[in-house]
Amino acid sequence: MPENENSKKIICLTDNDQDDRMLLHEALLSLEGSFEIIELSSAGQLLDHLEAKPLSIPDYIFLDLLMPGMDGFECLEKLRSGPLERRKTKVIIYSFQSGSESMQRAFDLGADFYAVKPARYSSLKDLSRLIIGSRWEDLGPGQRIFNAR
Amino acid sequence: MERTLQILKDAVENTHLPIGVYTGEELRIEVANPAMINTLGKGGDVIGRTYFEVVPEIEKQHIFHEALQAYRTGVPFHARDKRVDLIMDGEENTFYFNYSFIPLFDAKGKVYGVMNTGMDVTELHLAREQAQSASEQLRMAVESSGMGTYEIDLLTGNITTSGNFRSIWNIQGTVTNDAIISRLHPEDIPVREEAHRQAEHTGVISYQARIINEDQSVRWTSITGKILRDETGAAVKITGIIEDIGCRKALEQQLREEAQRSNEELRRSNEELLHFANLVSHDLKEPVRKIKTFISRLRDSVQDGFSEKQAFYLDKIDHTAQRMGNVIEGILAYSGADKKKRPVEAVGLNEVLEQVKGDLELAIEEKDAVLIIAELPEIEGSKALLQQLFYNLVHNALKFSRSEEPPRIIIAGEITEFEQRPWVRIRIQDNGIGIEKGFTERVFKAFERLHSKDQYEGSGLGLSLCRKITERHGGNITVSPNTPVGSVFTVMLPLKQAQSTI
Numbered sequence: 001m002p003e004n005e006n007s008k009k010i011i012c013l014t015d016n017d018q019d020d021r022m023l024l025h026e027a028l029l030s031l032e033g034s035f036e037i038i039e040l041s042s043a044g045q046l047l048d049h050l051e052a053k054p055l056s057i058p059d060y061i062f063l064d065l066l067m068p069g070m071d072g073f074e075c076l077e078k079l080r081s082g083p084l085e086r087r088k089t090k091v092i093i094y095s096f097q098s099g100s101e102s103m104q105r106a107f108d109l110g111a112d113f114y115a116v117k118p119a120r121y122s123s124l125k126d127l128s129r130l131i132i133g134s135r136w137e138d139l140g141p142g143q144r145i146f147n148a149r
Numbered sequence: 150m151e152r153t154l155q156i157l158k159d160a161v162e163n164t165h166l167p168i169g170v171y172t173g174e175e176l177r178i179e180v181a182n183p184a185m186i187n188t189l190g191k192g193g194d195v196i197g198r199t200y201f202e203v204v205p206e207i208e209k210q211h212i213f214h215e216a217l218q219a220y221r222t223g224v225p226f227h228a229r230d231k232r233v234d235l236i237m238d239g240e241e242n243t244f245y246f247n248y249s250f251i252p253l254f255d256a257k258g259k260v261y262g263v264m265n266t267g268m269d270v271t272e273l274h275l276a277r278e279q280a281q282s283a284s285e286q287l288r289m290a291v292e293s294s295g296m297g298t299y300e301i302d303l304l305t306g307n308i309t310t311s312g313n314f315r316s317i318w319n320i321q322g323t324v325t326n327d328a329i330i331s332r333l334h335p336e337d338i339p340v341r342e343e344a345h346r347q348a349e350h351t352g353v354i355s356y357q358a359r360i361i362n363e364d365q366s367v368r369w370t371s372i373t374g375k376i377l378r379d380e381t382g383a384a385v386k387i388t389g390i391i392e393d394i395g396c397r398k399a400l401e402q403q404l405r406e407e408a409q410r411s412n413e414e415l416r417r418s419n420e421e422l423l424h425f426a427n428l429v430s431h432d433l434k435e436p437v438r439k440i441k442t443f444i445s446r447l448r449d450s451v452q453d454g455f456s457e458k459q460a461f462y463l464d465k466i467d468h469t470a471q472r473m474g475n476v477i478e479g480i481l482a483y484s485g486a487d488k489k490k491r492p493v494e495a496v497g498l499n500e501v502l503e504q505v506k507g508d509l510e511l512a513i514e515e516k517d518a519v520l521i522i523a524e525l526p527e528i529e530g531s532k533a534l535l536q537q538l539f540y541n542l543v544h545n546a547l548k549f550s551r552s553e554e555p556p557r558i559i560i561a562g563e564i565t566e567f568e569q570r571p572w573v574r575i576r577i578q579d580n581g582i583g584i585e586k587g588f589t590e591r592v593f594k595a596f597e598r599l600h601s602k603d604q605y606e607g608s609g610l611g612l613s614l615c616r617k618i619t620e621r622h623g624g625n626i627t628v629s630p631n632t633p634v635g636s637v638f639t640v641m642l643p644l645k646q647a648q649s650t651i
Binding site (some may be wrong): 023117118 | 434435438439442445
């Protein structure tokens, strides 16, 4: 479980697609609990944000793969090789790509979870619940993939 | 003396050689044997009349003059194969004669008349003319065709040529066999030898060979010849033609290159099309997903608020988005189908079909379908592809069912041998709407859709994908009508794969 269990959970949504950010944002807000949700439209913005607020380390980062500029993989690599505290953040790849190669690559680079963007809003809520509500220690490798299609 | 005269007279009367004797300056006909009378063609009454009176038509042909000249000068006149136009029975005819006017001398050495002999050689002349014109025509044909002819006397080794033979070979002076062989492209010398070897049986020599020109350029020729034999069967002569086929060869080459080029272009444009389809599908996938998401958002946010009409429209939008998604998935699967090599593994076909059955559980329940799956073997192949294959086939059978009867799908297989290899032949039999005879091949073509999409939905790619998958496994798929209703798909798959990836 993330350290600041009882306080507000900090969630970064990194996606150049505004609609997807909005939908995920809504799905997360529909859950019980209090969150601080920060929307970022590029990997660069995310890294800048982390740099600017070194003390508020996010609990979760949702990271799209296909983004203009730095892509999700490169960003993931930077996160995992950055300051130690940052490495505790759960990184959830959030992409429409459902190929096994990109999944493998994401896990190889240190992703904690891989979610294929779902079509139904109900699935999006299921995903949000899974991410926020799970005991991560209990999730086996096979349970770290979400694909509702 | 009297007897000798009689013999002479008899001889003159009976010979086929026309003989006449004309005397005096006016060339009065004193003797004309029956052959001459016949030749003159003016009837029997000629004796005593002048030569001119009887055959006035010869004056303009100078023959009369020739006769008179012989009479006056005492020098015989001979003509060979000369044209003479005579009027016979009122009609002018053309003849050819070997004729003579030979002066006859009296005891004093004075000319008293001329003897005229005239051998009709018309037939001979015409035959020769015909032969000449035939050979002339042949010569012209050979020359204008660009061919050359040759004749090899196998006894003497002499070679005679005509037409363009020399210009094709560019040979001046005597043509010898060695000279010709030395000019052949080294690679074509065995070709020539083989052609001659075969000709020993067939009597016909036929081959194509390259001549090396002086500037080392190459000239393609076609050589066709015939071996002529004497009565004992011994080869005595070879006669034949040689033709410059450089233009034809160049054309062939050009056609071949063009075909290759257009094939290459086709392959490339096909690849580009697949690439494009792939790209576009990916780009289309996202908007379709969003449409679905926002529809579900809309439904959630207006829980009970929709009117019946609104709900109906919303369903329509939802449905359309779903269909669009299916089409895109189909294109993606099709365009990506031959891209990636897949590892070959042992695949239990019953397992695959159980999986398919599970995937289609909803549709099976909805349609109240019966799915009977007999025992199937384990084969080598790509599990993912085979799953897609049977998914498409079963899905197809469910989709094209008849509304009046629940779908009944029977899947059975048998091991069979083909080309000394074990195969499995799987039949997927349904009681659906079936396939018309003329469409059994078309259903496997990409984007062919036999039914209007309102009736039966699909991307139009499912079966073409099935074909791709079976072909990747080295097998095939066909369809035939089932009796009395429905259709039977037959999938042939080899049990073993030669490669470790397909």
